[in-house]
Amino acid sequence: MEAKSFKRLPKHIGIIPDGNRRWAESHNKEKHEGYSYGINPGFELYNLCIHFGIQEMTFYGFTQDNTKRPAVQTKAFQNACVEAVMKLAHRDANLLVIGNTKSPLFPKELLPFANKRVQFGKGLININFLVNYGWQWDLSSNASKSIPRIDLIIRWGGRRRLSGFLPIQSVYADIYVIDDLWPDFKKDHLYEALSWYQEQDITLGG
Amino acid sequence: MEAKSFKRLPKHIGIIPDGNRRWAESHNKEKHEGYSYGINPGFELYNLCIHFGIQEMTFYGFTQDNTKRPAVQTKAFQNACVEAVMKLAHRDANLLVIGNTKSPLFPKELLPFANKRVQFGKGLININFLVNYGWQWDLSSNASKSIPRIDLIIRWGGRRRLSGFLPIQSVYADIYVIDDLWPDFKKDHLYEALSWYQEQDITLGG
Numbered sequence: 001m002e003a004k005s006f007k008r009l010p011k012h013i014g015i016i017p018d019g020n021r022r023w024a025e026s027h028n029k030e031k032h033e034g035y036s037y038g039i040n041p042g043f044e045l046y047n048l049c050i051h052f053g054i055q056e057m058t059f060y061g062f063t064q065d066n067t068k069r070p071a072v073q074t075k076a077f078q079n080a081c082v083e084a085v086m087k088l089a090h091r092d093a094n095l096l097v098i099g100n101t102k103s104p105l106f107p108k109e110l111l112p113f114a115n116k117r118v119q120f121g122k123g124l125i126n127i128n129f130l131v132n133y134g135w136q137w138d139l140s141s142n143a144s145k146s147i148p149r150i151d152l153i154i155r156w157g158g159r160r161r162l163s164g165f166l167p168i169q170s171v172y173a174d175i176y177v178i179d180d181l182w183p184d185f186k187k188d189h190l191y192e193a194l195s196w197y198q199e200q201d202i203t204l205g206g
Numbered sequence: 207m208e209a210k211s212f213k214r215l216p217k218h219i220g221i222i223p224d225g226n227r228r229w230a231e232s233h234n235k236e237k238h239e240g241y242s243y244g245i246n247p248g249f250e251l252y253n254l255c256i257h258f259g260i261q262e263m264t265f266y267g268f269t270q271d272n273t274k275r276p277a278v279q280t281k282a283f284q285n286a287c288v289e290a291v292m293k294l295a296h297r298d299a300n301l302l303v304i305g306n307t308k309s310p311l312f313p314k315e316l317l318p319f320a321n322k323r324v325q326f327g328k329g330l331i332n333i334n335f336l337v338n339y340g341w342q343w344d345l346s347s348n349a350s351k352s353i354p355r356i357d358l359i360i361r362w363g364g365r366r367r368l369s370g371f372l373p374i375q376s377v378y379a380d381i382y383v384i385d386d387l388w389p390d391f392k393k394d395h396l397y398e399a400l401s402w403y404q405e406q407d408i409t410l411g412g
Binding site: 063065066068069135139159160161162163164167168170171172173174175176177200203204205206 | 269367370376377383409
Protein backbone atom coordinates (compact mmCIF):
# COMPACT_ATOMS: atom_id res chain seq x y z
CA MET A 1 0.00 0.00 0.00
CA GLU A 2 1.32 3.43 -0.95
CA ALA A 3 1.12 6.80 0.81
CA LYS A 4 -0.81 8.15 -2.18
CA SER A 5 -3.60 5.69 -1.32
CA PHE A 6 -4.50 8.08 1.51
CA LYS A 7 -5.86 11.54 0.89
CA ARG A 8 -4.62 12.79 4.27
CA LEU A 9 -2.00 11.31 6.59
CA PRO A 10 -1.22 12.25 10.20
CA LYS A 11 2.07 14.04 10.75
CA HIS A 12 2.52 12.68 14.26
CA ILE A 13 1.23 9.33 15.51
CA GLY A 14 1.09 8.29 19.17
CA ILE A 15 1.44 4.57 19.90
CA ILE A 16 0.06 2.88 23.02
CA PRO A 17 1.30 -0.71 22.69
CA ASP A 18 -0.91 -2.36 25.29
CA GLY A 19 -1.56 -6.05 25.87
CA ASN A 20 1.88 -7.64 26.28
CA ARG A 21 0.96 -9.35 29.56
CA ARG A 22 -2.40 -10.59 28.34
CA TRP A 23 -0.67 -11.94 25.23
CA ALA A 24 1.88 -13.79 27.37
CA GLU A 25 -0.83 -15.37 29.50
CA SER A 26 -2.77 -16.49 26.46
CA HIS A 27 0.40 -18.17 25.18
CA ASN A 28 1.08 -20.05 28.43
CA LYS A 29 3.94 -17.77 29.41
CA GLU A 30 4.58 -15.72 32.53
CA LYS A 31 3.19 -12.19 32.27
CA HIS A 32 6.61 -10.55 32.26
CA GLU A 33 7.71 -12.61 29.28
CA GLY A 34 5.27 -10.69 27.09
CA TYR A 35 7.29 -7.50 26.86
CA SER A 36 10.11 -8.95 24.77
CA TYR A 37 7.53 -9.89 22.15
CA GLY A 38 6.63 -6.23 21.82
CA ILE A 39 9.94 -5.14 20.31
CA ASN A 40 9.69 -6.51 16.78
CA PRO A 41 6.16 -5.13 16.27
CA GLY A 42 7.57 -1.68 17.03
CA PHE A 43 10.12 -2.04 14.25
CA GLU A 44 7.55 -3.33 11.79
CA LEU A 45 5.45 -0.26 12.55
CA TYR A 46 8.52 2.00 12.30
CA ASN A 47 9.30 0.63 8.83
CA LEU A 48 5.74 1.13 7.67
CA CYS A 49 5.58 4.68 8.96
CA ILE A 50 8.80 5.59 7.14
CA HIS A 51 7.33 4.00 4.02
CA PHE A 52 4.27 6.27 4.34
CA GLY A 53 6.33 9.36 5.08
CA ILE A 54 5.04 9.84 8.62
CA GLN A 55 7.20 12.57 10.19
CA GLU A 56 7.01 11.72 13.88
CA MET A 57 5.96 8.89 16.21
CA THR A 58 5.75 8.79 19.99
CA PHE A 59 5.86 5.36 21.67
CA TYR A 60 4.56 4.78 25.19
CA GLY A 61 7.42 2.80 26.74
CA PHE A 62 6.65 2.62 30.43
CA THR A 63 5.32 4.98 33.08
CA GLN A 64 5.97 5.74 36.70
CA ASP A 65 2.54 4.17 37.34
CA ASN A 66 3.72 0.95 35.66
CA THR A 67 6.69 0.63 38.01
CA LYS A 68 4.28 -0.23 40.85
CA ARG A 69 4.00 -3.66 39.22
CA PRO A 70 5.96 -6.72 40.48
CA ALA A 71 9.72 -6.28 40.17
CA VAL A 72 10.11 -9.06 37.61
CA GLN A 73 7.71 -7.21 35.30
CA THR A 74 9.36 -3.84 35.88
CA LYS A 75 12.74 -5.34 35.04
CA ALA A 76 11.30 -6.96 31.93
CA PHE A 77 9.79 -3.76 30.48
CA GLN A 78 12.91 -1.76 31.37
CA ASN A 79 15.01 -4.31 29.47
CA ALA A 80 12.64 -4.25 26.51
CA CYS A 81 12.96 -0.46 26.28
CA VAL A 82 16.76 -0.63 26.37
CA GLU A 83 16.82 -3.35 23.73
CA ALA A 84 14.49 -1.34 21.50
CA VAL A 85 16.75 1.72 21.63
CA MET A 86 19.89 -0.33 20.98
CA LYS A 87 18.24 -1.75 17.87
CA LEU A 88 17.00 1.66 16.76
CA ALA A 89 20.58 2.97 16.96
CA HIS A 90 21.27 0.92 13.82
CA ARG A 91 18.37 2.44 11.92
CA ASP A 92 17.56 5.91 10.59
CA ALA A 93 15.78 7.99 13.19
CA ASN A 94 16.07 11.05 15.38
CA LEU A 95 15.46 9.71 18.87
CA LEU A 96 14.25 11.67 21.87
CA VAL A 97 13.74 9.80 25.14
CA ILE A 98 11.49 11.61 27.64
CA GLY A 99 11.09 10.47 31.24
CA ASN A 100 12.16 11.10 34.79
CA THR A 101 15.90 10.40 34.67
CA LYS A 102 16.38 11.30 38.33
CA SER A 103 14.79 8.05 39.47
CA PRO A 104 16.70 4.73 39.67
CA LEU A 105 13.78 3.27 37.69
CA PHE A 106 15.04 5.09 34.61
CA PRO A 107 17.37 2.64 32.79
CA LYS A 108 20.83 4.15 32.94
CA GLU A 109 21.66 2.76 29.49
CA LEU A 110 19.20 5.29 28.07
CA LEU A 111 20.65 8.37 29.76
CA PRO A 112 22.64 9.38 26.64
CA PHE A 113 19.36 9.73 24.71
CA ALA A 114 17.31 11.49 27.37
CA ASN A 115 15.93 15.00 26.97
CA LYS A 116 17.84 15.69 23.77
CA ARG A 117 17.33 14.48 20.23
CA VAL A 118 20.01 12.13 18.90
CA GLN A 119 20.35 11.31 15.21
CA PHE A 120 20.80 7.70 14.10
CA GLY A 121 21.81 7.03 10.49
CA LYS A 122 19.88 9.18 8.02
CA GLY A 123 17.40 10.42 10.65
CA LEU A 124 14.39 9.65 8.46
CA ILE A 125 11.74 10.06 11.19
CA ASN A 126 11.44 11.61 14.64
CA ILE A 127 10.90 8.94 17.28
CA ASN A 128 9.93 9.98 20.80
CA PHE A 129 10.08 7.30 23.46
CA LEU A 130 8.41 7.77 26.85
CA VAL A 131 10.48 5.94 29.46
CA ASN A 132 9.68 6.21 33.17
CA TYR A 133 7.22 8.87 32.10
CA GLY A 134 4.57 10.33 34.38
CA TRP A 135 1.82 12.74 33.35
CA GLN A 136 2.01 14.64 36.64
CA TRP A 137 5.79 14.82 36.41
CA ASP A 138 5.45 16.08 32.84
CA LEU A 139 2.83 18.72 33.63
CA SER A 140 4.80 20.05 36.58
CA SER A 141 8.16 20.16 34.74
CA ASN A 142 6.96 20.85 31.17
CA ALA A 143 9.30 17.98 30.26
CA SER A 144 7.67 17.14 26.94
CA LYS A 145 7.63 20.69 25.60
CA SER A 146 9.63 19.72 22.51
CA ILE A 147 7.05 17.07 21.49
CA PRO A 148 4.42 18.59 19.17
CA ARG A 149 0.66 18.00 19.00
CA ILE A 150 -0.38 14.44 18.17
CA ASP A 151 -2.79 13.91 15.28
CA LEU A 152 -3.64 10.23 15.71
CA ILE A 153 -3.25 7.93 18.70
CA ILE A 154 -3.41 4.20 18.04
CA ARG A 155 -3.93 1.98 21.06
CA TRP A 156 -3.64 -1.79 20.91
CA GLY A 157 -5.29 -4.16 23.38
CA GLY A 158 -8.89 -2.93 23.30
CA ARG A 159 -8.91 -0.39 26.09
CA ARG A 160 -10.48 2.95 25.27
CA ARG A 161 -8.48 5.35 27.36
CA LEU A 162 -5.28 7.39 27.33
CA SER A 163 -3.75 6.13 30.62
CA GLY A 164 -1.82 9.34 31.13
CA PHE A 165 -0.28 9.47 27.64
CA LEU A 166 0.98 13.03 26.97
CA PRO A 167 -2.13 14.89 28.17
CA ILE A 168 -1.22 18.19 26.51
CA GLN A 169 -0.22 16.80 23.11
CA SER A 170 -3.31 14.54 23.09
CA VAL A 171 -6.04 17.14 23.61
CA TYR A 172 -7.15 17.17 19.96
CA ALA A 173 -5.89 13.74 18.89
CA ASP A 174 -8.17 11.27 17.16
CA ILE A 175 -8.01 8.00 19.06
CA TYR A 176 -8.18 4.65 17.26
CA VAL A 177 -8.41 1.47 19.33
CA ILE A 178 -7.38 -1.94 18.01
CA ASP A 179 -8.74 -4.92 19.91
CA ASP A 180 -5.79 -7.19 19.06
CA LEU A 181 -2.94 -7.27 21.57
CA TRP A 182 0.28 -5.45 20.72
CA PRO A 183 2.47 -8.54 20.15
CA ASP A 184 -0.11 -9.60 17.53
CA PHE A 185 0.60 -6.45 15.50
CA LYS A 186 0.02 -6.75 11.78
CA LYS A 187 0.26 -4.25 8.92
CA ASP A 188 -3.49 -4.16 8.50
CA HIS A 189 -3.82 -2.50 11.91
CA LEU A 190 -1.98 0.56 10.64
CA TYR A 191 -3.87 0.56 7.35
CA GLU A 192 -7.18 0.45 9.25
CA ALA A 193 -6.16 3.28 11.53
CA LEU A 194 -4.93 5.47 8.65
CA SER A 195 -8.05 4.74 6.60
CA TRP A 196 -10.22 5.75 9.54
CA TYR A 197 -8.13 8.85 10.26
CA GLN A 198 -8.43 10.28 6.77
CA GLU A 199 -12.22 10.39 7.17
CA GLN A 200 -12.09 12.44 10.38
CA ASP A 201 -12.59 16.17 10.20
CA ILE A 202 -9.90 18.16 11.95
CA THR A 203 -11.37 21.08 13.88
CA LEU A 204 -8.86 21.53 16.72
CA GLY A 205 -11.85 22.15 18.95
CA GLY A 206 -13.20 25.00 16.78
CA MET B 207 -33.44 -0.56 34.69
CA GLU B 208 -32.12 -0.43 38.24
CA ALA B 209 -28.72 0.50 39.63
CA LYS B 210 -28.39 -3.04 41.01
CA SER B 211 -28.40 -4.31 37.40
CA PHE B 212 -24.81 -3.07 37.23
CA LYS B 213 -22.03 -4.62 39.26
CA ARG B 214 -19.97 -1.43 39.15
CA LEU B 215 -21.03 2.13 38.36
CA PRO B 216 -18.85 5.17 37.69
CA LYS B 217 -18.82 7.83 40.37
CA HIS B 218 -18.15 10.66 37.96
CA ILE B 219 -19.28 10.77 34.34
CA GLY B 220 -18.05 13.29 31.77
CA ILE B 221 -20.47 14.22 28.98
CA ILE B 222 -19.40 15.50 25.57
CA PRO B 223 -22.70 16.33 23.86
CA ASP B 224 -21.49 16.67 20.27
CA GLY B 225 -23.51 16.77 17.07
CA ASN B 226 -26.05 19.57 17.55
CA ARG B 227 -25.10 21.31 14.31
CA ARG B 228 -25.05 18.11 12.27
CA TRP B 229 -28.45 17.22 13.72
CA ALA B 230 -29.85 20.62 12.72
CA GLU B 231 -28.58 20.27 9.15
CA SER B 232 -30.05 16.79 8.84
CA HIS B 233 -33.41 18.25 9.92
CA ASN B 234 -33.37 21.09 7.39
CA LYS B 235 -32.56 23.69 10.01
CA GLU B 236 -29.78 26.23 10.27
CA LYS B 237 -26.75 24.91 12.15
CA HIS B 238 -27.19 27.28 15.10
CA GLU B 239 -30.73 26.05 15.67
CA GLY B 240 -29.40 22.69 16.81
CA TYR B 241 -28.18 23.82 20.21
CA SER B 242 -31.62 24.43 21.69
CA TYR B 243 -32.46 20.79 20.93
CA GLY B 244 -29.60 19.77 23.19
CA ILE B 245 -31.16 21.00 26.43
CA ASN B 246 -33.87 18.41 27.03
CA PRO B 247 -31.50 15.49 26.42
CA GLY B 248 -29.32 16.88 29.19
CA PHE B 249 -32.21 16.74 31.64
CA GLU B 250 -33.22 13.24 30.57
CA LEU B 251 -29.66 12.16 31.25
CA TYR B 252 -29.59 14.05 34.57
CA ASN B 253 -32.77 12.25 35.70
CA LEU B 254 -31.35 8.85 34.75
CA CYS B 255 -28.07 9.49 36.53
CA ILE B 256 -29.88 10.48 39.74
CA HIS B 257 -31.94 7.29 39.36
CA PHE B 258 -28.74 5.24 39.20
CA GLY B 259 -27.12 7.09 42.08
CA ILE B 260 -24.31 8.64 40.03
CA GLN B 261 -22.57 11.15 42.29
CA GLU B 262 -21.16 13.62 39.81
CA MET B 263 -21.45 14.66 36.17
CA THR B 264 -19.45 17.16 34.15
CA PHE B 265 -21.05 18.57 30.99
CA TYR B 266 -19.02 20.16 28.21
CA GLY B 267 -20.97 23.36 27.57
CA PHE B 268 -18.80 25.41 25.24
CA THR B 269 -15.13 26.22 24.91
CA GLN B 270 -12.99 29.18 24.02
CA ASP B 271 -12.16 27.26 20.83
CA ASN B 272 -15.90 27.07 20.00
CA THR B 273 -16.29 30.85 20.19
CA LYS B 274 -14.28 31.17 16.97
CA ARG B 275 -17.45 29.99 15.20
CA PRO B 276 -19.88 32.40 13.46
CA ALA B 277 -21.50 34.86 15.90
CA VAL B 278 -24.99 33.44 15.39
CA GLN B 279 -23.75 30.03 16.56
CA THR B 280 -21.82 31.46 19.48
CA LYS B 281 -24.92 33.35 20.61
CA ALA B 282 -27.02 30.20 20.25
CA PHE B 283 -24.79 27.97 22.40
CA GLN B 284 -24.36 30.72 24.98
CA ASN B 285 -28.16 31.00 25.22
CA ALA B 286 -28.56 27.24 25.46
CA CYS B 287 -26.13 27.13 28.39
CA VAL B 288 -27.97 29.89 30.22
CA GLU B 289 -31.33 28.22 29.62
CA ALA B 290 -29.98 24.89 30.89
CA VAL B 291 -28.79 26.45 34.15
CA MET B 292 -32.05 28.34 34.69
CA LYS B 293 -33.91 25.04 34.31
CA LEU B 294 -31.49 23.23 36.60
CA ALA B 295 -32.13 25.86 39.29
CA HIS B 296 -35.57 24.24 39.73
CA ARG B 297 -34.10 20.77 40.21
CA ASP B 298 -31.95 19.09 42.87
CA ALA B 299 -28.28 19.57 42.12
CA ASN B 300 -25.09 21.16 43.36
CA LEU B 301 -23.93 23.24 40.41
CA LEU B 302 -20.41 24.39 39.69
CA VAL B 303 -19.78 26.40 36.54
CA ILE B 304 -16.15 26.49 35.42
CA GLY B 305 -14.90 28.79 32.68
CA ASN B 306 -13.10 32.00 31.96
CA THR B 307 -15.41 34.61 33.47
CA LYS B 308 -13.09 37.48 32.59
CA SER B 309 -14.04 37.29 28.92
CA PRO B 310 -17.18 38.95 27.49
CA LEU B 311 -17.88 35.56 25.91
CA PHE B 312 -18.80 34.18 29.33
CA PRO B 313 -22.59 34.69 29.72
CA LYS B 314 -23.06 37.20 32.53
CA GLU B 315 -26.25 35.43 33.66
CA LEU B 316 -24.03 32.56 34.83
CA LEU B 317 -21.63 34.63 36.93
CA PRO B 318 -23.50 33.81 40.18
CA PHE B 319 -22.71 30.11 39.64
CA ALA B 320 -19.10 30.43 38.52
CA ASN B 321 -16.15 29.03 40.44
CA LYS B 322 -18.23 28.11 43.50
CA ARG B 323 -20.70 25.31 44.08
CA VAL B 324 -24.34 26.40 44.48
CA GLN B 325 -27.00 24.07 45.86
CA PHE B 326 -30.37 23.79 44.11
CA GLY B 327 -33.21 22.01 45.94
CA LYS B 328 -32.08 18.79 47.61
CA GLY B 329 -28.68 18.82 45.91
CA LEU B 330 -28.92 15.17 44.84
CA ILE B 331 -25.97 15.20 42.44
CA ASN B 332 -22.91 17.33 41.69
CA ILE B 333 -23.19 18.91 38.26
CA ASN B 334 -20.15 20.64 36.78
CA PHE B 335 -20.73 22.73 33.68
CA LEU B 336 -17.85 23.91 31.51
CA VAL B 337 -18.75 27.29 30.03
CA ASN B 338 -16.25 29.32 28.01
CA TYR B 339 -13.75 26.70 29.12
CA GLY B 340 -10.28 26.36 27.66
CA TRP B 341 -7.81 23.57 28.41
CA GLN B 342 -4.82 25.93 28.25
CA TRP B 343 -6.60 28.46 30.45
CA ASP B 344 -7.42 25.63 32.89
CA LEU B 345 -3.88 24.21 32.99
CA SER B 346 -2.33 27.63 33.52
CA SER B 347 -4.78 28.70 36.25
CA ASN B 348 -5.61 25.32 37.83
CA ALA B 349 -9.23 26.47 37.47
CA SER B 350 -10.79 23.01 37.64
CA LYS B 351 -8.93 21.88 40.76
CA SER B 352 -12.19 21.17 42.62
CA ILE B 353 -13.39 18.75 39.92
CA PRO B 354 -12.28 15.18 40.71
CA ARG B 355 -11.02 12.43 38.42
CA ILE B 356 -13.50 11.27 35.77
CA ASP B 357 -14.25 7.54 35.54
CA LEU B 358 -16.26 7.41 32.32
CA ILE B 359 -16.51 9.89 29.47
CA ILE B 360 -19.43 9.48 27.08
CA ARG B 361 -19.20 11.34 23.80
CA TRP B 362 -22.09 11.62 21.38
CA GLY B 363 -21.71 12.28 17.65
CA GLY B 364 -19.19 9.60 16.69
CA ARG B 365 -15.90 11.44 17.10
CA ARG B 366 -13.22 9.60 19.03
CA ARG B 367 -11.35 12.38 20.73
CA LEU B 368 -11.42 14.54 23.85
CA SER B 369 -11.32 17.98 22.18
CA GLY B 370 -9.68 19.58 25.20
CA PHE B 371 -12.14 18.21 27.77
CA LEU B 372 -10.54 18.48 31.26
CA PRO B 373 -7.13 17.01 30.35
CA ILE B 374 -6.08 16.34 33.94
CA GLN B 375 -9.31 14.73 35.13
CA SER B 376 -9.49 12.63 31.95
CA VAL B 377 -6.08 10.93 32.09
CA TYR B 378 -7.44 7.58 33.30
CA ALA B 379 -11.05 7.89 32.07
CA ASP B 380 -12.63 5.15 29.98
CA ILE B 381 -14.04 6.75 26.85
CA TYR B 382 -17.28 5.53 25.27
CA VAL B 383 -18.35 6.96 21.93
CA ILE B 384 -21.95 6.92 20.72
CA ASP B 385 -22.45 7.43 17.00
CA ASP B 386 -25.89 9.04 17.36
CA LEU B 387 -25.96 12.82 17.58
CA TRP B 388 -26.63 14.43 20.95
CA PRO B 389 -30.15 15.74 20.21
CA ASP B 390 -31.07 12.12 19.39
CA PHE B 391 -30.22 11.05 22.95
CA LYS B 392 -32.10 8.03 24.25
CA LYS B 393 -31.95 6.10 27.49
CA ASP B 394 -30.33 3.12 25.80
CA HIS B 395 -27.22 5.21 25.15
CA LEU B 396 -26.56 5.48 28.87
CA TYR B 397 -27.40 1.82 29.47
CA GLU B 398 -24.94 0.80 26.74
CA ALA B 399 -22.22 3.00 28.17
CA LEU B 400 -22.74 1.75 31.73
CA SER B 401 -22.86 -1.87 30.58
CA TRP B 402 -19.59 -1.41 28.74
CA TYR B 403 -17.98 0.46 31.64
CA GLN B 404 -18.66 -2.28 34.19
CA GLU B 405 -16.58 -4.70 32.08
CA GLN B 406 -13.50 -2.44 32.04
CA ASP B 407 -10.72 -3.08 34.50
CA ILE B 408 -9.66 -0.03 36.45
CA THR B 409 -5.88 0.15 36.80
CA LEU B 410 -5.23 3.90 37.03
CA GLY B 411 -2.22 3.30 34.85
CA GLY B 412 -0.73 0.65 37.16
